[in-house]
């Protein structure tokens with residue numbers, strides 16, 4: 001089963017959008033494997049956004065993502081990496097379609113509410129950056145107690 005890393009950025013947390021976003025994923029049938037409200041260190045921000053080092057918006061990106069807590073999650077399900085990107089919408093909220101998370105709530109390309117892994121390689125890398133293996137719920141091991 002595929003897994004992806006999704007993170008509600010400081011603007012989404014501050015605007016009380018955690019519940020709305022989690023609900024959108026649950027309604028699509030994806031399962032939450034792990035979640036935590038956390039503060040990103042400069043070091044973790046540098047690792048997470050390493051591919052953008054040297055770009056004109058890099059400093060602004062790191063200072064924003066470390067400015068106040070984010071809500072980090074791991075979601076599991078068929079095709080969840082591509083599905084999450086589709087649910088998020090285009091990077092620039094002005095170009096994102098209505099009905100997508102960024103289209104409905106994003107303000108600017110910097111304050112665009114949410115991050116989601118863009119490939120299976122980045123999903124694995126990002127999940128390992130933010131979570132320890134034992135933080136991920138193993139549904140197959142708890143299935144006997146699962147009610148629905």
Ligand SMILES: Nc1ncnc2c1ncn2[C@@H]1O[C@H](COP(=O)(O)OP(=O)(O)OP(=O)(O)O)[C@@H](O)[C@H]1O
Nearest residue numbers: 057060061090091109110111112114115116117118
């Ligand atoms: N021109 C820009 N000015 C300001 N911020 C930008 C700009 N381009 C990208 N960003 C920020 O950097 C993040 C990473 O950029 P990237 O091109 O990887 O977009 P993305 O893959 O859609 O976003 P994310 O990686 O957050 O899911 C974007 O989500 C956005 O917040």
